[in-house]
Amino acid sequence: MPKIALISLGCAKNLVDSELILGRLAAAGYTITTDPAEAEVIIVNTCGFIGPAKEEAIETLLKTAAWKEKGRCRLLVGAGCLVQRYGQELVRELPEVDLWVTRGRYGELPSLLERAAEEKGFLASGPPELLGEGAWPRLRSTPPHRAYLRIADGCDNRCRYCVIPMLRGPYRSRPPEEILAEAEGLAAEGVQEITLIAQDTTAYGHDLPARPRLVDLLRRLLKIEGPRWWRLLYLHPTRVDEELIELLRGEPKLCRYLDLPLQHIVPHLLRAMGRPDDDAAIRRLIARLREEIPDLALRTSLMVGFPGETTADFRTLCAFVAETRFDWLGVFAYSREEGTPAASLPNQIPAKLKEERRRRLLLLQQEISRELLAARVGRVFPVLGEGPHPKRPGYFLARSEREAP
Secondary structure: OOEEEEEEOOOHHHHHHHHHHHHHHHHOOOEEOOOOOOOOEEEEEEOOOOHHHHHHHHHHHHHHHOHHHHOOOOEEEEEEHHHHHHHHHHHHHOOOOOEEEOHHHHHHHHHHHHHHOOOOOEEEOOOOOOOOEOOEOOOOOOOOOEEEEEOEEOOOOOOOOOOHHHHHOOOEEOOHHHHHHHHHHHHHOOOOEEEEEOOOHHHOOOOOOOOOOHHHHHHHHOOOOOOOEEEEOOOOHHHOOHHHHHHHHHOOOEOOEEEOOOEOOOHHHHHHHOOOOOHHHHHHHHHHHHHHOOOOEEEEEEEEOOOOOOHHHHHHHHHHHHHHOOOEEEEEEOOOOOOOHHHHOOOOOOHHHHHHHHHHHHHHHHHHHHHHHHOOOOOOOOOEEEEEOOOOOOOEEEEOOOOOO
8 A cells, every 4th residue: 555644734633633544544554654755645734724824734735746756756635624715726726736635524535545546636525524533543643642632623602703613613522431432542552641622622512412511521531540641722711610720729630731812801802803802800710710720820822913903902912911921822913814704894904013013922921931931940840751852962851731732
């Protein structure tokens, strides 16, 4: 069978998709290689979330196409979110790609690859579906000691700037028993850190008949022997309740690390975004989390340049960051995505100004980070080793529970 290489772009949820693709193809008899020069089939699992991600995907596809000339590649496959969003247009514009496939058709990849060997440049499309976690084998690409565990896919939040519901469909929780079985399998493999991911982990279970909750799932997962750390990513600020806080405070295996994507703090912008707009409630939540969970590491994502953001609004956001002193902070310039309600809003911000605001906010956070990290010097933390430093012989990379992978 042909050798296959896969390039995975985008988020951790996309990485899980890539691992399922590899597992599906390996089970069908394909040989997996990490060297594109040796691969006869190369798959690029794309991201289509915002403008820079789309540009990266197109550039990667074009660069990878060169292996059809200088390597052994005879089939180039474009897969994933970009294909879900722009399938027909991609077929027209990128003849270098031999097969385009959306997420709902990944189970058919072995037969689709056979067809693509005879029929070039076709699109295998369908609605986004929850992939075969639990049913398909999964070939993990993370180091042996850590793994992602996806508990749901899609999103129902309908933020007005976001295309995730278009790309990945409505929120769909996995059954608890299926998640537990996969977690037990990861534990049996020796995984020490399991990171639970979904577009919104706190929404887990609301769509299932028995309506299981995230805290219920966590209590069952934490009983599994083996893993030292369980980590939560992407919590909606309005769904962090007392039971979850109590569990974080009292369960030593649950990392005291929370990722709360807030996007902004100015109420009129939050309303325009379709986000929770009670800025006082956000501040109270952060204060409460820090008061009740000792040594909590708090991360957020913020967006600058949303339509209508004034200079005063940006100053308010900077003041909020300076006051809150997040341990980790990601800043994104608003990307005007076609098909979203925000794309038609008036008072769009020029690209240069958006990037300037992004740069200024990151410089502010840089100083905060420097001070917070300096305060940790001399303290001792349990860590997980990641491996030798790639550029400094004799040094070893490691993470505490305060740092996500």
